[in-house]
Amino acid sequence: MIDMHTHILPGIDDGATTQEEAIMLTEYLHRQQVTQAVCTPHFYPMEGTMEDFLLSRSKAMEAVNHSKVHLIAGSETYLHKYLFHYTDLRPLCIENTNYLLVEFPDMKVWNMEYMNELEEIIGYYNINPIIAHIDRYKPLMRSRKLLKELKLKGCLLQLNTSALSDSGTKRRALRLIEEGYVDLLGSDCHNLSYRPPNIKEARKIIFHKLGEDTWDRLMINAKKVIEPKNILESPKIIEAVTVIEPIKV
Numbered sequence: 005m006i007d008m009h010t011h012i013l014p015g016i017d018d019g020a021t022t023q024e025e026a027i028m029l030t031e032y033l034h035r036q037q038v039t040q041a042v043c044t045p046h047f048y049p050m051e052g053t054m055e056d057f058l059l060s061r062s063k064a065m066e067a068v069n070h071s072k073v074h075l076i077a078g079s080e081t082y083l084h085k086y087l088f089h090y091t092d093l094r095p096l097c098i099e100n101t102n103y104l105l106v107e108f109p110d111m112k113v114w115n116m117e118y119m120n121e122l123e124e125i126i127g128y129y130n131i132n133p134i135i136a137h138i139d140r141y142k143p144l145m146r147s148r149k150l151l152k153e154l155k156l157k158g159c160l161l162q163l164n165t166s167a168l169s170d171s172g173t174k175r176r177a178l179r180l181i182e183e184g185y186v187d188l189l190g191s192d193c194h195n196l197s198y199r200p201p202n203i204k205e206a207r208k209i210i211f212h213k214l215g216e217d218t219w220d221r222l223m224i225n226a227k228k229v230i231e232p233k234n235i236l237e238s239p240k241i242i243e244a245v246t247v248i249e250p251i252k253v
């Protein structure tokens with residue numbers, strides 16, 4: 005199993021605070037049969053430089069380099085105008101790929117500027133955005149039109165596994181998976197207390213409600229994204245990740 009969104013790395017953001025906690029998180033993931041996890045610490049372009057972030061990330065990666073789970077460097081990059089001061093965003097992408105986990109500033113209101121910024125990431129930087137935790141954005145969860153628009157632009161959509169165990173979001177999350185909107189899953193784990201990794205529970209729910217094939221599709225997508233050979237020249241990733249059925253508009 006692959007976890008596409010984690011805050012395992014110690015002392016870099018609001019995730020694990022110590023090396024011990026980070027190792028406990030990886031052991032917890034290992035017990036859930038997670039073999040690979042993408043480390044996606046927050047990067048806020050308005051709070052610090054990319055260089056400092058990358059340095060902190062590489063130190064934090066070293067602290068957990070004996071983990072039983074294969075850890076892959078990445079980031080959860082906050083969409084902000086300062087991001088566009090950089091000439092290259094590839095260092096923030098999932099290691100050796102051009103996939104970038106992106107989060108929006110506002111969870112309650114949809115800002116049309118987001119689409120323009122995503123277009124710039126795709127068109128100018130030749131980066132494929134993965135929209136982090138779509139379940140946390142009310143406008144996205146309520147609008148298939150917006151979700152379609154994002155997918156047609158070339159974004160992949162990631163759902164947090166916690167959305168499947170939360171009674172407020174479970175039905176809608178399952179429906180979006182069933183209809184093919186969700187491309188990737190991630191635990192977005194921060195700690196073992198109130199934001200633990202819960203991939204195993206999500207697997208059980210998906211198996212039970214949607215069947216094994218659906219789970220396999222999501223894991224195959226994850227595998228395709230993290231495989232370095234899938235670095236694309238073209239930002240049109242819908243065609244590249246062939247197992248994702250295109251949405252009919």
Ligand SMILES: [Fe+2]
Binds near residue numbers: 009011080136
């Ligand atoms: Fe996150």
